[in-house]
Structure formats: C-alpha cells, structure tokens
Amino acid sequence: MAEPITVKGLGKDYGKFTALASLDLSIPAGICFGYLGPNGAGKSTTIKILTNLIRPSRGAAQIFGVDVQRRPTEALRKVGTVIETPEFYGYLSPLEVLAYAGRLRSMTKKDIASRSEEVLKTVKLSGWADKRVETFSKGMKQRLAVAQALLHRPDLLILDEPTSGLDPRGMAEVRDIVKSLKREGRTVFMSSHLLGEVQEVCDAAALIDHGKLLLQGTLEELAKRADATTFQATFLQPPARDEIAWIEALEGVKGVTASGNGSIELRLAGGPEVQAAVINAIVRSGMPLTSFRPIGTALEQLYLEQIKETER
Amino acid sequence: MTAKETLTQVFVVASYEIRKYLRSRRLLGVLVILALVVGLILGLPPALGRSYSSDANRFVGTFAGFTEILVILCGTLFAADALVSEHEKRTGYFLFPNPVRRETIVIGKLLASLAASAGIILIYYLAATIAALAVTGHVTWEIGLSAAYALAYMACVVGVAFLLSAVLKGTITATVLTFFLFFLIFTIVSVALSAGGVQPWFIPSAASGIIGNVLSPPSDGPGPPPYIPDAPTSLAVFAVYFVISAIVATVLFRRRELKS
Numbered sequence: 001m002a003e004p005i006t007v008k009g010l011g012k013d014y015g016k017f018t019a020l021a022s023l024d025l026s027i028p029a030g031i032c033f034g035y036l037g038p039n040g041a042g043k044s045t046t047i048k049i050l051t052n053l054i055r056p057s058r059g060a061a062q063i064f065g066v067d068v069q070r071r072p073t074e075a076l077r078k079v080g081t082v083i084e085t086p087e088f089y090g091y092l093s094p095l096e097v098l099a100y101a102g103r104l105r106s107m108t109k110k111d112i113a114s115r116s117e118e119v120l121k122t123v124k125l126s127g128w129a130d131k132r133v134e135t136f137s138k139g140m141k142q143r144l145a146v147a148q149a150l151l152h153r154p155d156l157l158i159l160d161e162p163t164s165g166l167d168p169r170g171m172a173e174v175r176d177i178v179k180s181l182k183r184e185g186r187t188v189f190m191s192s193h194l195l196g197e198v199q200e201v202c203d204a205a206a207l208i209d210h211g212k213l214l215l216q217g218t219l220e221e222l223a224k225r226a227d228a229t230t231f232q233a234t235f236l237q238p239p240a241r242d243e244i245a246w247i248e249a250l251e252g253v254k255g256v257t258a259s260g261n262g263s264i265e266l267r268l269a270g271g272p273e274v275q276a277a278v279i280n281a282i283v284r285s286g287m288p289l290t291s292f293r294p295i296g297t298a299l300e301q302l303y304l305e306q307i308k309e310t311e312r
Numbered sequence: 313m314t315a316k317e318t319l320t321q322v323f324v325v326a327s328y329e330i331r332k333y334l335r336s337r338r339l340l341g342v343l344v345i346l347a348l349v350v351g352l353i354l355g356l357p358p359a360l361g362r363s364y365s366s367d368a369n370r371f372v373g374t375f376a377g378f379t380e381i382l383v384i385l386c387g388t389l390f391a392a393d394a395l396v397s398e399h400e401k402r403t404g405y406f407l408f409p410n411p412v413r414r415e416t417i418v419i420g421k422l423l424a425s426l427a428a429s430a431g432i433i434l435i436y437y438l439a440a441t442i443a444a445l446a447v448t449g450h451v452t453w454e455i456g457l458s459a460a461y462a463l464a465y466m467a468c469v470v471g472v473a474f475l476l477s478a479v480l481k482g483t484i485t486a487t488v489l490t491f492f493l494f495f496l497i498f499t500i501v502s503v504a505l506s507a508g509g510v511q512p513w514f515i516p517s518a519a520s521g522i523i524g525n526v527l528s529p530p531s532d533g534p535g536p537p538p539y540i541p542d543a544p545t546s547l548a549v550f551a552v553y554f555v556i557s558a559i560v561a562t563v564l565f566r567r568r569e570l571k572s
Contacts, residue, residue, distance in 0.1 A: 051409040054569040073313045073411040086405035089328070091335035097406070103324045104410045106317055148406065158409075 002065025080149030090134030325420025
C-alpha cells in the first residue's frame with residue numbers, strides 16, 4: 001500500500017514570493033507526524049495543496065499514491081481534514097453539518113446517524129447537536145471541525161493547528177483524540193506551533209522555515225541533533241563571577257548566564273552523561289546546589305537553533 | 313467517483329442550498345414581496361374605483377410588468393452569493409476538502425438557484441392565472457408563453473449572477489452588482505444604444521421585453537419607436553448568456569484558490 005503522504009519537489013509561489021520552495025516529504029502509515037515552523041513558514045501552504053485548496057507551482061503531492069491535483073476526489077476519499085478554524089454554515093446544526101459531510105462521502109443514513117453521535121460525544125458537543133452553528137464560539141467550531149474530520153473513519157488525518165482556539169481542556173482532549181487515532185493505526189499529519197504538543201503526541205516531525213525543509217526525523221533523532229540543551233541550576237547563594245567562569249570551563253558546557261535569585265542557566269552539549277558529569281563536578285566543588293532542571297525540551301532547543309529570525 | 317455518486321452529490325449540494333434559502337428566510341422574503349405585488353395589482357384598481365381589464369392577456373399583462381423585477385430579485389437573492397460566500401465566509405475550508413469536484417458544487421448550487429427562482433416565478437404566474445380566470449373568466453396560451461419567457465430570462469439572470477459570484481471577492485459586491493446590472497446598468501446601456509441607432513437585442517433587459525409583449529404588445533407613442541424584441545432572438549440571447557456565464561463561472565470557481 002502506498003504511503004499516506006508523499007510530496008516531491010512541492011513548491012508554491014505567489015508572484016515573486018515563494019511560500020514553499022521545494023519540499024520532499026514522505027510520511028509512513030500509522031504514525032503521528034508533526035509539521036513545525038513559524039508563522040509564514042509554509043505549513044498551511046503545504047496542507048492546502050494536500051487538500052486541493054490551492055494548486056502547487058511545481059512538484060506533486062500524493063495521498064495513498066493518488067495525485068491530489070489530478071485526481072482530487074479519489075485522493076481525498078480516505079482523508080479527514082481540519083484546516084485553520086473552518087467556518088460552517090451558520091443555519092445548520094452540528095448534526096446537519098455532519099450529515100452534509102457524510103452524504104457527500106456516500107455514507108449511509110444509518111452510518112451517518114451513529115457516527116455523528118459518536119464523534120459529537122468524542123468532541124464533547126453532544127449537548128449542542130441540534131443548536132445552530134451560528135451561535136457557536138471559535139472553540140466550539142474547532143471541536144465541530146475535528147468531529148467532521150473523524151466522521152468517516154479516515155485513514156489519514158490532516159490537521160492544521162488543530163488545537164487553535166481551544167481552551168486548555170479542549171487542547172488536552174484533542175491531543176487525546178490524536179493519541180487514540182494513533183492507537184487505531186491511523187496516520188496523522190499535524191501542523192502546530194506548540195512544540196510541547198508535538199512532543200507529546202507525535203512520533204516524528206519536520207521543521208520548515210521560509211518555505212524550506214530544515215530537518216525531519218523521529219523525535220528521538222531530532223532530539224539528538226539538538227546542539228545544546230539548557231538547564232537551570234539554583235544555588236543557596238548566587239555564584240560568584242569566578243565560580244561562573246569555572247563552571248563555564250567545564251567539559252560539555254557551552255555557555256552560562258546568571259539569571260538572578262541564585263540561579264544560572266547552563267547550555268550543555270551532549271546527552272545525560274555530560275549532564276551527570278557537570279552536576280557531579282559542581283557538587284564536588286562544594287557549591288551549594290539546590291536544584292538542577294532542564295528548561296524547555298530538546299525539540300524546543302532544536303527549533304530555536306534552526307529558526308533564528310522569522311521576521312519577514 | 314461514479315456518475316451516480318456525482319449525481320447524488322449534486323442533489324446533496326442543491327438540497328443544502330435550498331435549506332439555506334429557507335433558513336435565511338430569503339425564500340420567505342421573496343414570497344412576501346410576491347404576495348405584496350399580487351395584493352397591490354388586485355387591490356389597487358377597486359380601491360381607486362377602476363375596473364379590471366376584461367381581457368385576460370391585458371389583465372395578466374399588468375402582472376408581467378413586475379415579472380422582470382421579481383426575476384432580478386430571485387437572481388440577486390438566490391444566486392449572487394452562492395459561490396463567493398464559500399471563499400469569503402471560509403465555509404470552503406469545510407466543503408472543498410471533501411471528495412467532491414468543484415464542478416459538482418457549482419452545478420448543485422446552480423440547480424438550487426434555478427429551482428427556487430423558478431418556483432417563485434411559477435407561483436407568481438399561477439396567482440396571475442387564477443386571478444385572470446376569476447376576473448375575466450378565461451385564460452390564454454399567451455399567459456403560459458409569458459411564463460416560459462420569464463423562466464428563460466430567469467436562467468439568464470441566475471447564470472450571470474453565478475458568473476459575478478465566481479469573479480468577485482465579496483458577497484455584498486456580487487449581490488449589489490447583480491441587482492444593479494440588470495435593474496439599471498443594462499437598461500441604461502439599452503437606452504444609450506437605441507439613442508445611437510443600435511438595436512439592443514443582445515442586452516438581456518431589452519430582450520426581456522418579450523415577457524410583457526406577448527400579452528400586451530407595446531402601443532405607438534410619441535418619439536422614436538421603441539425596440540421591440542422578437543421571441544426567438546431574445547430566447548437565444550438568454551440561452552447564450554446562461555450557457556456562457558455558467559461555463560465561465562464553473563471554470564473560474566474550479567481554478568480559484570482558497571487562500572484567505
């Protein structure tokens with residue numbers, strides 16, 4: 001069976017502006033793939049090409065081996081999408097919205113009814129099933145968007161910022177939904193700004209900026225590629241200048257910054273061995289260390305290293 | 313995608329479009345206007361102490377005088393925002409990623425617009441026919457012909473409204489332009505062409521004269537003789553406008569990207 005998403009040399013220009021340069025991606029089945037990048041990096045452009053909302057200027061995108069531009073209806077048959085926060089027809093209720101989507105996908109009335117009940121329950125909209133969408137908040141519309149994407153039990157979910165507009169509980173619920181889809185063996189392609197979210201639910205990720213792919217791999221592979229990881233070390237008394245210089249000279253330490261209240265931030269290169277050696281050295285030196293904890297994640301470090309400036 | 317599936321999708325899109333007319337009360341609004349027009353036509357003569365025409369054609373001719381406005385209203389309310397709203401209101405983000413061709417969406421929406429508009433026109437003519445039967449005691453085949461011409465003009469208006477809806481970026485612009493194009497701009501162009509000695513047979517609003525003329529032919533008056541359209545030419549004009557507009561609207565809608 002062909003891979004859920006295969007993208008070759010995909011590019012999109014708007015006049016002289018290149019939104020997407022030349023993207024090559026291949027997403028294997030059954031994983032959750034995070035698509036990371038700052039605003040304007042080309043994430044939404046990629047997703048819009050994949051869902052036939054815009055045409056590529058070059059290259060091709062295939063879903064399960066079917067070219068999206070040439071045979072869009074066939075390519076999108078097994079796909080569920082949430083793109084930005086879609087608007088729904090205000091005069092319809094969630095049940096009617098789902099019936100519309102279901103009927104366009106040739107689902108039977110019985111299947112539409114049972115699945116609508118299930119997906120509305122999943123996104124916690126059962127109590128609003130008969131209310132008109134025009135009264136819904138952005139978060140509720142986002143929940144409905146997730147519901148319609150799940151309706152036909154798609155093999156591939158393409159989600160563009162799926163937690164956008166949701167409150168913290170809603171975000172956690174969507175993350176749980178994505179995790180359960182993964183358990184069911186479905187493939188999820190998800191763009192996000194939220195690195196913690198990607199770290200929590202994704203198996204692999206790609207990082208793009210200015211329309212170019214910077215990195216891609218499993219989260220473990222990406223974490224290893226992080227040049228340095230930042231930790232915060234807190235002492236009983238603020239370390240003296242010569243003590244900071246001594247720490248900075250330790251092997252594996254790439255930089256030290258005093259951050260006030262007896263704390264310093266250390267950028268360490270290497271893995272847990274280096275962290276253990278540095279902690280050991282500080283403790284043996286007699287400096288009164290009270291805590292040592294990572295700031296951010298390796299993915300975040302990698303992101304910040306790769307995405308230097310995003311001003312356009 | 314089989315032909316049966318495509319056909320089903322056309323009817324699904326059309327049924328939800330009709331639901332939009334019902335829920336947004338557009339259909340009700342046009343029906344209210346229709347009732348007011350019928351009420352005025354039937355109520356004013358007795359109120360002013362004047363009698364109805366005893367000739368069925370002349371009697372329904374009064375109704376036909378309002379047909380063009382009714383047709384333009386239908387085109388404006390049922391067609392002008394049909395395509396552009398999917399982009400402007402971002403509902404396309406829900407609709408387009410479904411396995412449905414853009415052409416299918418256009419045809420479904422076009423069918424809904426034509427059906428709703430035709431329903432209004434037919435109700436109007438039914439009311440006129442019943443009134444003619446009650447007042448004059450008889451009906452004529454010219455009444456049916458006038459209704460048929462009105463339906464043809466309606467298709468032309470709906471087609472052009474779809475074209476504007478595919479070209480323009482805002483629902484308000486598309487709605488206002490559709491209304492004024494047929495209500496004002498085409499009329500001004502017709503008058504200007506006539507004044508310049510050119511017969512405006514190719515302008516839809518001039519061609520729509522056949523709707524009333526078949527019931528009560530225009531009488532001679534002072535000034536230069538008015539342009540009197542002939543039915544075959546006018547019907548051909550309506551058909552050309554409808555077909556070309558619908559095809560171009562479909563092509564443009566298919567090519568239009570959802571960027572916002």
